[in-house]
Amino acid sequence: MQKVLVTGGAGFIGSELVRQLVTQAECSVVMVDLLTYSGNLASLAPVAARPNYRFVQADICDRGAMSQLFVQEQPDAVVHLAAESHVDRSIDGPLTFVQTNVMGTAVLLESARAYWVQTAPAKQQTFRFLHVSTDEVYGALGEQGLFTEQTPYAPSSPYSASKAASDHLVRAWYTTYGLPTLITNCSNNYGPYQFPEKLIPLMILNALAGKPLPVYGQGSNVRDWLYVADHARALRQVLAQGQVGQTYNIGGGAERSNLTVVQTLCTLLDELQPREKPYASLIAFVQDRPGHDFRYAIDASKISEQLGWQPTVSFEQGLRETVKWYLQHPQWVEQIRGVAEQRLGLLDKQGA
Ligand code: NAD
Numbered sequence: 640m641q642k643v644l645v646t647g648g649a650g651f652i653g654s655e656l657v658r659q660l661v662t663q664a665e666c667s668v669v670m671v672d673l674l675t676y677s678g679n680l681a682s683l684a685p686v687a688a689r690p691n692y693r694f695v696q697a698d699i700c701d702r703g704a705m706s707q708l709f710v711q712e713q714p715d716a717v718v719h720l721a722a723e724s725h726v727d728r729s730i731d732g733p734l735t736f737v738q739t740n741v742m743g744t745a746v747l748l749e750s751a752r753a754y755w756v757q758t759a760p761a762k763q764q765t766f767r768f769l770h771v772s773t774d775e776v777y778g779a780l781g782e783q784g785l786f787t788e789q790t791p792y793a794p795s796s797p798y799s800a801s802k803a804a805s806d807h808l809v810r811a812w813y814t815t816y817g818l819p820t821l822i823t824n825c826s827n828n829y830g831p832y833q834f835p836e837k838l839i840p841l842m843i844l845n846a847l848a849g850k851p852l853p854v855y856g857q858g859s860n861v862r863d864w865l866y867v868a869d870h871a872r873a874l875r876q877v878l879a880q881g882q883v884g885q886t887y888n889i890g891g892g893a894e895r896s897n898l899t900v901v902q903t904l905c906t907l908l909d910e911l912q913p914r915e916k917p918y919a920s921l922i923a924f925v926q927d928r929p930g931h932d933f934r935y936a937i938d939a940s941k942i943s944e945q946l947g948w949q950p951t952v953s954f955e956q957g958l959r960e961t962v963k964w965y966l967q968h969p970q971w972v973e974q975i976r977g978v979a980e981q982r983l984g985l986l987d988k989q990g991a
Pocket residue numbers: 646647648649650651652653671672673674675676677678679697698699700719720721722723724725739743771772773774802824825826827828829834
């Protein structure tokens with residue numbers, strides 16, 4: 640049974656990946672997470688009692704703790720998702736992003752390398768370090784064009800700059816030390832268990848509370864959306880079949896303006912949880928985010944042609960499932976709403 644060390648597994652995408660690895664793959668998972676505001680062990684409740692799942696609370700920036708973890712656990716692979724992940728928060732406080740995303744990744748790479756060089760040759764061959772990154776490293780697109788794996792990096796926000804830096808470190812550890820790394824750059828994810836600072840869960844929670852739905856500028860910025868289960872499946876596929884040293888773009892082929900996303904959510908809520916006035920009456924345009932990238936769009940042909948991965952959930956179907964999930968999990972929602980509201984103004988910004 641392959642042992643996979645997953646960092647950031649109490650977060651949105653990490654928890655989906657862990658749930659899939661523990662239940663659908665022949666894997667045992669050691670999940671490492673500091674449990675910052677966005678980490679939530681309740682998202683692992685469906686797998687917490689499984690014998691092939693174990694949680695270790697630790698900081699990826701802690702060299703001693705990371706080194707010990709590798710020595711103790713002897714993993715066959717690492718999937719690195721732990722990060723500060725919210726663009727607005729990176730504008731308000733960039734240094735935490737540099738610390739976690741850049742230093743944390745460097746510490747993890749060094750700890751992985753120290754373990755990898757002394758492991759048995761057969762395991763050295765098969766060991767993998769998969770770094771999970773974002774399409775935001777490529778900067779902004781105009782009306783036309785798609786990001787390919789060859790698109791030069793041009794990050795705009797402290798978040799995307801810190802992720803870009805971490806990608807470069809991962810490449811350097813491959814080129815310089817031969818550590819068998821892989822990188823994925825994925826578009827915006829959505830789905831169950833997402834912390835309500837991001838656009839879709841923020842709008843669902845605000846709408847259900849009858850609060851304004853804050854949309855940046857005119858809502859014309861465009862993002863490509865991918866259902867989180869499809870992303871986790873792509874990560875599993877890259878881990879199993881990806882070529883060492885390579886980068887794979889992952890996208891949903893579902894470009895939507897922010898306003899379209901919010902309007903579609905309102906229509907779904909009108910149907911699934913009707914109220915007196917249509918939910919769209921809550922939409923409120925607010926001052927745009929500084930340095931707001933206009934459009935992101937992904938060319939995912941490499942992963943599709945080389946590994947046979949395709950998204951399976953359409954945006955409309957995924958959004959319906961997501962809204963239903965939030966409606967059916969009031970306990971999870973109330974717990975997370977408490978965490979979100981403690982953070983000043985969190986539910987008043989649009990989210991990314
Ligand atoms: P998230 O904020 O939901 O989860 C991040 C997790 O990392 C949390 O559980 C948090 O507790 C943990 N963490 C933070 N700092 C830590 C530290 N110092 N040590 C250990 N754990 C720490 O984020 P997410 O949306 O699930 O994103 C996961 C990864 O995927 C990130 O690397 C992000 O850059 C990348 N990504 C996200 C998206 C998206 O749309 N959400 C898209 C592409 C790539």
